[in-house]
Every structure is written in structure tokens, then in C-alpha cells.
Amino acid sequence: MSNNSWFKIFVLILTLSWSGSALSSSEKPLRIAVASNFTPVLKKLLIEFHQQTNIATQIISGATGVLFLQIKHGAPFDIFIAADSTRPLQLEQQNLVLTNSRKTYARGQLALLSMNSAAQLNDLKKVPQRFAIANPNTAPYGKAAKQTLAHLNLWSRYQSKLIQGINVNQTFAQIRSQAVNSGLVANSQLVLNNLSGAIIPLSYHQPIAQQLVIIKSSKNINEAKRLSDYLLSAAVQKKIIRFGYAKFTDGVLNITKAGS
């Protein structure tokens, strides 16, 4: 091929690329940044939300930590549905979110999953060779897992056996692929995948409050508020619990404080 025709191809690609990017930036749907372990649930809930409100949405799914970092640096999201309460609180303290928009929309439920047999709570007392939990320092379900083991006075015996996932999704994948036989994961993961495990009593750890916030710089604040209201409505809350999240027995206010 001659140099000339290569050059023409370059120009063509350049032209196409810029024109393409100009086209795609014209529409502005509601951009929902959502923690990846809540994404499947949110997708199902949005079907009804869309029917009711006719609001167009765009799901941006990612790890809570990454989404938090991106929002901090100006990511153009409207609402942030996190998997914990720490990051929403930090955003609030940094004055990046709409006042009074921080709400707990779900409460995480920890579960013991074993791929060998139907897991029993008592199984925890037999310390296995390997045991998967999410990173206790960064992942809310990991923190709860550590508290659970400490509550049962098993933490020191488990410490050398732990395989730590970046987040609870990785931990779940490690167990499901049978790379590790058992571990503590989110109950919602079991529900979504039609698996059964042993529910960890809520009294074993501090509550896993999952919070949402509306981003201050959003140009879709009204739509974001409607989504927030929708998710917190009694009907939807029931649905969320059916997806494997815990019930609000202690009241919202209390749980909100637990995050700080």
C-alpha cells in the first residue's frame, strides 16, 4: 500500500473518531454510580422506576472505593449508591454532596458460604485450611467478617488461614470457583445466584449500612431525588430485603451513626 493511502486511512479514522464523540455527548440521562455488588439488584429495581417516572438512567458500576475517588475528582455522576457508609460520609464532609441527601438504603447481611456442603453456623468452629473474606480494612463486608470471627473468639486461629479479596465480589468468586472452599460473603450474592448458606446473626458485627448520596454538582438533582425516594419507599425496601439484605430493626438513624 502506498504512503498516500495509509495517510488517507489515518485521516478517515481521525474524522470518524471526533465526529463520533461529538454525537454521544448530546444526551444526559441520570447517571447512577453504584457499588458493583448492588448493581444486579438496582438493575431489576430500575425497570419499575423507569415505568413509573420515565426517567432515563445510565448505570456506572464499580468498586465503592474507585467511584468515591472519581467523584472526589469531578466525575460527572448524579447519584452515588455506595456499598458502605464511610465513603458517602467522607463526601459529605468534603461538601461534595447535596445536604441531607445521605440515606441508608440497605443493610448488608453477612452469610457463610461453603461449596462442599450446606453451611451451618457451627462450621465456623472447625477452622479450615483456607477461608475467604473481603479485606477487613477496606471492604465493609470484610470488616463485618473480621468482627464476626472476633465475636466468636476465632480471629487469632483464623488469621493465618485467610484469603483476602479486594472486595466481597472477589471473595464470592473465589469461593464459587472453588479456589477456596468456604468464606464469609454477602447474603445478597447467595440470593442472586440461587445458593444457600448460613446467615450470620446481625448481633455478631456492627451493621453494614449501605448509603446513597446525591452529588452536589449534578444537573439532574430532581431526578436523583426521585430515585432516592423510590429506593427508600416501603415497597422497594421490602424488595431489597427479599434480595438478601437485612431488615431495619434498629431504625435508620441509629445505623447512619454507626458508619462514622
Place this chain on the structure above:
Amino acid sequence: MTLNLNFKINLNPFNLSIKHELSLQGITGIFGHSGSGKSTLLRAIAGLERNINGSIILDDIFLIDSNDNTFVKAEQRHIGLVFQDTRLFPHLNVLDNLKFAAKRCQNRRLDFNEVINLTELGSLLHKHVDELSGGQKQRVSLARAILTEPKLLLLDEPLSALDRQAKINLLRLMLKVQRELQLPMLYVSHSLDELQQVCDKLLVLSKGKVIGYGGIHHMIHQLNYSQNETSADDFIHQQTSLSLPIKTLNNGHGLAVLSLSSSLSECVDIYLPALGEKSVQISEKTNEQTLRCFILASDISISLSEPLNSSIVNHLSAEISSVNIKGNNVLITAKCNEQEFFVNISIFSQQKLALRVGQSVYLQFKAGAVRTYLY
């Protein structure tokens, strides 16, 4: 054409330092041993060396002058260069290699097909360059350089990678091109035999310095005295270098006859093996047929009386003009009809015959001792 060199280049073992004016007509040879700086000199003239201190002036044009930062780029000098390693473009065939040059030539005085005929490339045009023999490649390289219609053509050891027959062919081609295009050439070589055949003048370099510049035969004779035998590589055959008019190419007895004439005395004939037409050169000055040849000093012997009853065909009456003794070897210079001949004999013979300056002797050598590289 005048080339004025006055510059210095730092080379590793020594500096190339030249201050000389060359008058470029015909083919000027540049001789020196490897590492003498001759290729660097050529590259400096071509514009491929940047770190030059001084100036190079070609016909009043400053190609380089470090004093006022003048540097004419290689592509703007109108100088051609034939490289030792041909440097044909591997992505182009022969025709396209030649066109590459022709397209970038502004004058277009030369006819493309004429150059192809001159260099006998007609049958190779559509061959890929890697299908060519060494000699063919160098012919393409020469044709390519000519097609840029340079003012001056530089040749950097163009023959060194070729076999003997290819060397002969290319030397003939160089002479033909020079004659037809009247293109001045600077021809770098470490082979005195090749230079002797084609050059009109010779510049001799040693360790980055010019140690001699003059007519080809004169310079070769000068080199006879500066013989040093420090290494086999540096060895130069002491010789008598000649360009003589041809009387007969073949006298019917397998011999050709040259005449060693002089205004003062009668004509002396020199016999050598019969010649083919191709070895003949036409002298530019007299337009007569001449032959470039040489006789090694070790091939000539000296007799005090005329060796009439000898099978050796050439015997010339001469007068010894110098006797140079170096160890056991003696270099005798004898003049016959103003022509110097160089004879190498042992100190034993020199003492036995009591040879001295001014003595009249007979020089004798076989027909086969008269050698010509192109033959």
C-alpha cells in the same frame, strides 16, 4: 575544477589534518593504508562528516567553513558518492534505484537510457538488487551516482569487495564514464595497482597527513623510495609505472610493441605479450593509443654488457641515476630516454658489478614482466 582543503577532523588514533589545493581533472586517486584517513577525507568532501574544523572550497563555493558556521548539506552539494558497500535500496529494484536518483536531479542533461547503456544495465533493470552479483551492484551504484549529474564523483573503495574480473570491468567502466561525461572523480583505494591503471593524479595520505600529490607515475616512483616493511599490509611493490604509446597490438609473434620515445634520441621498443583491443586507452592529449603498464623492480635485472644472446626480449641501455641501499636490498634508479626505471637487486650483485651513479648499464626484463592490470 579546484578543490581547496584546509581542515582538521579528530579521529581516534590521530587527526586528519589537510591543507592542500587539488586541481581535479580526470581521475584523482587517493592512496593510503587502512586507517590513513582517506575515507574520512572523502566523507568530509561529500558532506557526511559534521565535526570539521576548517574549510572545504569547491570552485569558490564554501562547502564548509567552521569559522562562520557554513555547512552545505550533503544533498545540496551536487557531489556523487559511490560507496564501498554499494548501499542500494533494498526495497527497490534496479530501475527504481536509478529512478530515485534521476527524479531528484535538477539538470536533466543526461539521458536516462544513455546512462543505462553506458553502464550496461539494460538487462538487469527489473531485477531485485539482492539478485545481483557484487560487480553488478557496483555498476548500478555507479550509474545511480552518475544520474544525479554531480559536479564531482567520489568513489570510496568501490572495488574492494569484487573479484578480479569484476574489478577489471568496473575500472574499464570508470574510464569510459570519465571519458564520455568528462566527470572529475576522486577515487579512494588502498590498492596501488588499481590506482595506477586509471588515475591521472595521486594524493598519498599517511596517518591523516598528505605526504605527496602529483602525477600518477611520478607519485608511484616517489613511493618506491619511501618503502617501509613494517607490516605485510603496508607493503608496496617497488615498480616502474608507465603510459606508453602502442606501436602494434600483435606483431604476429605473440608480442605487442610499445615505444619509449624521447625527443633527444632514437625510439626504443618495449615488448610485451600481445594485447586485445580492450586494454587500449586513448590519450587525451595526443589522441593516440596508449597503454598503462608497470614493471616490478624485482623483475628487472642489470647487465654491464649488452645481452645480445638472451631469450629476454627487452634490453634497454640506461644510465644509473641513484643507488639506494637498505639492508641487503639495493634500489637502483636508471634512466633510459629520460624515463626512470627502478631495479631491485641484492647488495651482493651491486657490489659484484660495482654499480654506481653515472654508470652505463643494460636493463633487461622479459616480455611477461610488463604488466597491465586491465589485461
Place this chain on the structure above:
Amino acid sequence: MINPDLLALYTTLKMAALTTVILLLIGTPLAWFLAKMQSRFKVIIEAIVALPLVLPPTVLGFYLLIAFSPQYLPGELWQQATGQQLAFSFSAIVIGSVLYSMPFVVQPLQKAFEQLGEPLLEAGAMLGAGPMDRFFNIVLPITKASFITAASLGFAHTVGEFGVILMIGGNIPGETRVLSIALFDHVESFDYAKAHILAISLLAGSMVLLSAIYLLNRPSKKIVQRGRNDS
């Protein structure tokens, strides 16, 4: 509404194509400069170019995220110049990809230029060809294979890029949501069926693309023959 995975495919191809073009435009002079450079700073520049090979993508992505955000100078300058935010835009992931895939384009080109050396360029100059003329009519045709290698490596590496885009892209459909991230999303949300389809099509597409490039780039019969003669 358009299938989100197809949209991601489109975004990916657009990003990779644009990145490749920019990389060739920037990488060629850079590689040339490095091949000809003799200064001791050469090593430092080479190391900087090769940095993305050692630096974990998410680390590179993190620092790019900071640099691109409007709070810091590069992002601020961009915003002043274009009126748009750099971080989380299509431009951001293209710039990120250019930096991240740089060694894959610069290194093969640099090697090719070094291998080509001066001899043929000097021959070109002696025939009256200036620098640009020499580049387009000697360097480019002789090193064509290396350009194709560089472009295909740059393109393929950009298609497979994940960590940097994850950080600076923001996963916005039609803008910064590319195939690798869409795939990751499917895995994260337990949508394994979609993940498998995407993975298989990504794999098949890459295979077809790379095979086509290597097929185009296959030495012709003549060159094979030449190789034999040389030996």
C-alpha cells in the same frame, strides 16, 4: 436503545484507533530521536517511555486521575482551553491510552530505526534527498513491517487496557465505557452469560485482527528467497 455492549465495542474501537493514530504521530519522531540520540539522557527518556510496562495500570491511572481532575494544573488547563472537563471524558481515556501503550509503539520503531542505521540515509543524501524525502521514501518503506507491528501492538494493547481506564474513565456508556470494563461489570454483577459472550467475541475479534495483520505483514516470496541467498 442500542445494545450497551455494542456501544462499548464502538467506544473501544474508536479509542483504540484514535490512540494508535496519535501514537504513530507522536511515537515515530520520539523513536527516531531516541534511535539517533547519543546523549546520556537517552537512558532516562527510554526509561520514562518504558515506565508503563512496570507501573501497575491502576497506579498510573490513579495519578492520571489526579492530573486530569480540574483541581490540578493539567486538568485545569484543559478545561480552560476546551471548556470541558478532562477527567471522565473520551479525550481522557485516549490520552491515558496513549501514555499507557507508548512503549509498545516506540520500542519496535526505535529498534527498526537503529537497525536501519545511517548507511542508506547517507546514500539517499548523496542522491539529493533531504531529510523528509529520506524518511518517506527510504525509512518508511524499509521499516514498514515494524510500523505495522508497532501499530498492531499499540492497538491491541489499548483494546485490552483496563486499569487505567477504570480509574480515569468513570465507566460512562458511550463515552468511556469500553469492552474490558463492560466485561468486568458483567462478572461483578454475576452476569456470567453476557460476560462469556463478550469475552469470546473479544477473543475472536482480536484473533481475526492480529491474524489479518500478520498475514498482511508476511514476507513476500521474494524476500524469503533473498534471505536464503544472503545466508
